[in-house]
Amino acid sequence: MTLSVKDLSVARGGVPVLIGVSFELRAGQAMILRGPNGSGKTTMLRTLAGLQLPLSGEVHGAEDKIAYAAHSDGLKSMLTVEENLTFWAEVFGAAGISAAVEAFELHDLRDRLAGTLSAGQKRRLGLARLLVTRRPIWVLDEPTVSLDAKAVEMFAQAVRDHLTAGGMALIATHIELGLAEAQVFDVTTHRAGPDALAGASDEAFL
């Protein structure tokens, strides 16, 4: 099982952002995306997750394999932590939520409404959702925002377990995650110049 990206170009708001990105990710591997603010990490992850179309290039092995998690993590503030997780487990046909609850230490919060959690607790719940999807490729946009040191370690451990079980992870972040085994991919070198046109939605007008 491989995720292979060939010569991918992505755009936001009709403007090309990253050009000619290529890499391969195999079962058990993780990759960390780095790049300054506004360089196009979010745009690329959304493209890989199939939420927007690429300008050009190819993505293989992503279809129906990706679990995507960004800032807004699809949690209903009027449902309890447990109900939220159960819903996603059922949608993805997964068996149970206990592994996820355990990995992110949500036991004490199970019956709390998601809306009453603190920023970091909410984030933990959002990450726990990844585990109930049973999808092999995790695509994560700044997953450790608002997490304290202990929770970051929890997250790193969850990623490591996922990799050991043959999964993959693709993570955009600005801070250190403590995942020494991950490759680092810096998008800076692929940034589109101001007159990169190829494939932009307004190309015809240029």
Added chain:
Amino acid sequence: MTLSVKDLSVARGGVPVLIGVSFELRAGQAMILRGPNGSGKTTMLRTLAGLQLPLSGEVHGAEDKIAYAAHSDGLKSMLTVEENLTFWAEVFGAAGISAAVEAFELHDLRDRLAGTLSAGQKRRLGLARLLVTRRPIWVLDEPTVSLDAKAVEMFAQAVRDHLTAGGMALIATHIELGLAEAQVFDVTTHRAGPDALAGASDEAFL
């Protein structure tokens, strides 16, 4: 000018979260709040900003002096960066926005709609808003979320300038800001036990 907090207790959802917090902050000083997820940092900052009532205790010197910034930073995605800043400058009766634009290097983004900014760029705009308020006490909840290393340095510099000009800053964060001169206040020791009752809104029912 001093911000003095005496024996402050704060609650969220009717439950006491922090108890007996006391400290003083003088002109030119900064304080960093630390504590694990869910320990009550956000709750305390909101109380200081006057957005919720304290359970007990006193806060002096905060009235009409605080500029508060949290995750949602009151930016309109349909207004440009410049219009957003100008609006807040006018509401707070400040003169102009050029200092703020400069401090966070927003020049190139001035005419972009705020909704089209990347996560980090939006954050920079939210922080720039602090400068146009001309308020002496900055109360910031995880201000550097999504910022890259360069922008974090920009922010640290802005805080330093603010302190030099006689301002104060109170910052809750989980990551290192590079503000060596700031005191650190760990809220962990003040966490309310499970049967802390005093002053809770549901005290009468216990």
Added chain:
Amino acid sequence: MSVTDQKPIPKRPSSFWSYANPVKFLAFSERVMPALWWLAGICLLVGLVWGFFFTPDDFRQGSTVKIIYLHVPSALMAINAWFMMLVASLIWIIRRHHVSALAAKAAAPVGVVMTVIALVTGAIWGQPMWGTWWAWDPRLTSFLILFLFYLGYIALWEAIEDPDTAADLTSVLCLVGSVFAVLSRYAVNFWNQGLHQGASLSLDKEENVADVFYFPLLVAIAGFVLLFLVLVLYRTGTEIRLRRTRALMAREART
């Protein structure tokens, strides 16, 4: 363990306001409620049986006059329940006694049911008397508006999670709503001079309400008042217990 035997209860609370303490309130209401249930039941039974079985028919309205023993007491209580909520809301806003906010919350559903009874019996009465179930008569119309205010009030309580916030907002709504309810009453009067006045006044004036109708009516009204009282006491107790459960659970979750 119930709340009532948690703390020693002083024999005689020092002032009226001390009943605003939930524990004292529960103790007090537990004590008086059995008697109230009985009284309410007896009054209702006596009033309605007397009215239904032992009063003659009215010479113009025939046997439909018997509906008055349900219609008038429920209409009275519908208005007074709102008035009680208004007072309780004011007490909450000024003195912030939780019990009074919860009492207002507890009274609202009772008030709606009273309103519905008045509307339904009125409609059924209207069919033979006026030849229609419903007419846009000012009194009926303003009752319908009252019904809407009740609905909005209850919906607002339900929609807001934090109980103190909900109490504050519903109190504000109750105040503003009362002003507008009075305003609507005048507006509606101006808009349409209706049927109800004439039909009811003939019974309302002292000389027209024969004593045969009047006394059982009084007993029935007393029954409705007592029923309202006991229901509100009981429901307030329920609200207090729910609130306490919630408070305990909130703490439980954080251990």
Added chain:
Amino acid sequence: MIPDLGKYADSVLSSYAASFILLAMLVFLTIRRGRKARHALEAIERKKKSDG
């Protein structure tokens, strides 16, 4: 037993029936909710006591 209500029997009886149903429902729901609340509270108080 029932007094002669003449041609208005339907109206009178149905208004009494409707009112009784409404009142009975109100009392029933009130008491059911009260019972539930009482039990929930007792349960959590017992739990709290056993937890220490």
Added chain:
Amino acid sequence: MKALLRRDLALALRAGGGFGLGLAFFLIVTVLVPFGVGPQSELLSRIAPGILWLGALLACLLSLDRLLALDWEDGTLDLLATSPLPLEAALLVKALAHWITTGLPLVLAAPLLGVLLNLPASGYLWLVVSLALGTPALSVIGTFGAALTVGVKRGGLLMSLLVLPLYVPTLIFGAEVARRGATGMATETPLLMLAGITLGVIALMPFASAAALRVNLR
């Protein structure tokens, strides 16, 4: 699918009472009409079927903005789109949940409100039948409107604008059935048309809605 239906119903019951509010709005519109047009009962009874249909339609419309927008804002739709559930099915389930929480109560309450407007006795049956047949179409068409406008912040009004013209055929035939029923005329033809519209819309509309939603998610 069942999980989605269950969750939507639970949310409607819990969050701000999506359940009763459509109904309450229906009630209020019906009550306000006499204040606007005056209290003459003969006039009211003539316009009753039309007004009741309009009121039901508006109540339906007003609750549409909860249908997708909330799920959009918190990212649920992004996640649903990447889930194994086909988007068409998900949208149909959402429309069903909307109908259960909004349309069905309206159908049941309509006769009561008919009393307020002096609806002629013969009209009650046909009013209920026409609403029961027509409201599912309103929910499904509404889902399409919601999918089109989901990206627009507070698109409520814009959505009304897009959806109302689409509601016209349903309204025309539905109100016609109710009106003819009230005046004792034959109702077969408009009834058949109404049923046809509802079936067609249920069969085809989810594809359009899913397509629109996919574009918006991009």
Added chain:
Amino acid sequence: MKALLRRDLALALRAGGGFGLGLAFFLIVTVLVPFGVGPQSELLSRIAPGILWLGALLACLLSLDRLLALDWEDGTLDLLATSPLPLEAALLVKALAHWITTGLPLVLAAPLLGVLLNLPASGYLWLVVSLALGTPALSVIGTFGAALTVGVKRGGLLMSLLVLPLYVPTLIFGAEVARRGATGMATETPLLMLAGITLGVIALMPFASAAALRVNLR
């Protein structure tokens, strides 16, 4: 204050077209009425003033949920509450902005829509006058409803439920003026009442709104 007004107007113009949509909704409701009620022109002209007032009221109502909810979600209200501006003034300004973007266009468009419903010639003047006097009250009362429900996710429908009964006096007197105008009767009394309500509401309501909003921000 001026900055707030300017910003609200700019946002209404830009974000999803708050400006035209109230108007469009008004138009569509007015157009749908004949479909619901049937096309008899004599009947339509009798109910025209009432329906136009109702349509305006609903259009106003539907745009209320943009009034505060957006500012709540993105934290603007938190910041405004900690700003030097008194909340009462801020809310009055917001109501003014709402009226300019919603109420005013309705007033101007009403005569045109009157043509669609065969409004009698004598009715136009009074329709416009009554709407011009009444719609500001609708905006201010609506702000109160919005402030009450601002914490509730998608409180749109709940807000309607709370606001509509509060609209009753305004609607009654407003429609009465329009109706009497259309039939050539004297309009002084209801006109005076309408003006009184509007003035009273503008003077007092912002305090209630600000109180409710403060509670919600807490």
